[in-house]
Amino acid sequence: MSIKLERINYIYGQGTEMVVHALKDIHIEIKDGEFVGLIGHTGSGKSTLVQHLNGLIKPTEGHIYFDGQDIYAEGYDMKKHRSNVGLVFQYPEHQLFEVDVLSDVCFGPKNLGLKKDEAEAQAKEALALVGMGEQYYKRSPFDLSGGQKRRVAIAGVLAMKPKMLILDEPTAGLDPQGRKEILELISGLRERAGITIVLVSHSMEDVAEYVDRVIVMNKGAVAYDGAPKEVFSHLEELEEMGLAAPEVSYIVHKLREKGLEVETDAITMEEAAKDILAALEARRKGNL
Amino acid sequence: MIRDITIGQYYQTDSVIHRLDPRVKLAGTIIYIVTLFLVGNIWGYLLATLGLAAVIKLSKVPLGYILRGMKAIGFLLGITVVFNMFLTPGTPIFSFWIFTLTWEGIRTALFMGWRLILLIISASLMTLTTTPNQLTDGMEKALKPLNKLGVPVHEIAMMMSISLRFIPILLEETDKIMKAQIARGADFESGNIIEKAKAMVPLLVPLFISAFRRANDLAMAMESRCYRGGEGRTKMKPLIYKKADKLAYLYLLGFAVITVFVGRL
Structure with missing residues (x-):
């Protein structure tokens, strides 16, 4: 299972005054089991890009291959593709509409043509994955808290048993506790359900801690693509794009400027703490 | 998918028409529409079309952009024209079942279609520039x-x-x-x-x-x-008539009087 984008260009507003070249020559391949963070400033084209991945937008130019098959070829089963590549939009709780949680989560599998009991089985499985127990099945989705609504909405996509899950800003509008819970849940999904994950975000902290590959978008093009440590070492370039590296990166860089011999590739709090302690220890020994 | 509708949208640019007081444009649109209904011959229609063309030119809104919005009402326009053509009594050209095509029908249909197009363009020009x-x-x-x-x-x-x-x-x-x-x-x-x-x-x-x-x-x-x-x-930007607005009223009245006069000869 892999998805491959070849020379994707997307231009909208053709024939009007406001022509926007939203995506420029995008070449990306996402392999099975990867956890990819897609970051970029507002308007960098990241949301447009993920909508291409599950066929909601047709590129002006270029091809998208899923498992080697062109998804825009004639006769390609787009419905099946959309269940393979699940897309969770920003504020997904805004799409809830059913009378109770279970029927809402059943919406996806039912659309795939599953029978009621099969759909319910998949829905229950998905709800279990997001940590929503049986006591919620018959509750109205509108009575839940913000974080719970979001979990139900994510379950609504998971119930279609996607092989790849794309989440557009899944932590937007949540408090720190809720953010952490959702991120833990997402990274758990890869381990427990073996799903490839693409996390769209502009929060470096979110991305740095969990993903194993970062793709940075800038003005519709891919600016960086690599391991988090490598990408976040381009502190200044990222700043120019209106992005920031994780805060600890700044701290270790500042410390080094001030003369402490500390490693500068830490991207999480724990790593930074360890590096700084090691550096302090080394200095103390040197002084003795 | 729904972004193609241009009726009622605003077209951002800077032109004489854009800068006019909205009251002038409101009154202008109403006066223009009334004029259209008072006009009864081809010269009146031509004059009205010319007047509108001049305003479109002044407004700097591309004609293609205005016409794109017209697609949405093409169906309505088609029905109106066809019904007028076949259901107006007068000198028959040919008959088909309960429908009779008449000379008077063709005349009415053409004028009616023309009037409708001018009417919609003038109204959408107001929203495009305001x-x-x-x-x-x-x-x-x-x-x-x-x-x-x-x-x-x-x-x-x-x-x-x-x-x-x-x-x-x-x-x-x-x-x-x-x-x-x-x-x-x-x-x-x-x-x-x-x-x-x-x-x-x-x-x-x-x-x-x-x-x-x-x-x-x-x-x-x-x-x-x-x-x-x-x-x-109170208002941050109170509406006050400027010289251009008063001139516009003058042009507008002159245009309406002449068009109605010519159109009813």
């Missing part, structure tokens, strides 16, 4: 005297500008929810009419909820800024 806010400001000021009769003019204008402001937001929201449900396998296109209506539920319920949520947020924001309606409220 922001919704200016438009409601203009209405509020023009209808101010009704306040004395107990008509809440400011409140009506405020409601109008809020609803106009919400149209693009709701369109965008519809687009977003539609995509989200399509990503969950929803199908809005195939099926018979009952299936299609049913397929709208996952779209309409979230849309209504979001409309209420937005209305609620807006009410809260207005209240927290102590908004309390029109009484004693």
Whole structure:
């Protein structure tokens, strides 16, 4: 299972005054089991890009291959593709509409043509994955808290048993506790359900801690693509794009400027703490 | 998908027409439409078309952009023309079942179609060159005297500008929810009419909820800024007639008088 984008260009507003070249020559391949963070400033084209991945937008130019098959070829089963590549939009709780949680989560599998009991089985499985127990099945989705609504909405996509899950800003509008819970849940999904994950975000902290590959978008093009440590070492370039590296990166860089011999590739709090302690220890020994 | 509708939209640019006082444009549109209904011969129509063409030229809005919006009413226009052609009594050309094509019918249909096109272009030219806010400001000021009769003019204008402001937001929201449900396998296109209506539920319920949520947020924001309606409220940019506006009124009246005179010869 892999998805491959070849020379994707997307231009909208053709024939009007406001022509926007939203995506420029995008070449990306996402392999099975990867956890990819897609970051970029507002308007960098990241949301447009993920909508291409599950066929909601047709590129002006270029091809998208899923498992080697062109998804825009004639006769390609787009419905099946959309269940393979699940897309969770920003504020997904805004799409809830059913009378109770279970029927809402059943919406996806039912659309795939599953029978009621099969759909319910998949829905229950998905709800279990997001940590929503049986006591919620018959509750109205509108009575839940913000974080719970979001979990139900994510379950609504998971119930279609996607092989790849794309989440557009899944932590937007949540408090720190809720953010952490959702991120833990997402990274758990890869381990427990073996799903490839693409996390769209502009929060470096979110991305740095969990993903194993970062793709940075800038003005519709891919600016960086690599391991988090490598990408976040381009502190200044990222700043120019209106992005920031994780805060600890700044701290270790500042410390080094001030003369402490500390490693500068830490991207999480724990790593930074360890590096700084090691550096302090080394200095103390040197002084003795 | 729904972005192609240009009727009622604002076209951002800087032109003489854009800078006119909204009251001039409102009055102008009304006067123009009345003129169109008073005109009865081809010379009048030609003059009216020329006048509108001149205003379009001055407004710097591309003609293609205006005409694109006309596509939406093409169907309505077609029906009107066909019905007029076949159902007007007069000298028959040929008959078919209950329909008779007459010379008078063709004449009426052509004039009617022409009039409708001019009418819609003139009305959409007003919205293309005036922001919704200016438009409601203009209405509020023009209808101010009704306040004395107990008509809440400011409140009506405020409601109008809020609803106009919400149209693009709701369109965008519809687009977003539609995509989200399509990503969950929803199908809005195939099926018979009952299936299609049913397929709208996952779209309409979230849309209504979001409309209420937005209305609620807006009410809260207005209240927290102590908004309390029109009484004693002043404006940051009060509408005052400038020289260009007075000249525009003059041109407008001259144009209307001449066109009606020629059109009724």
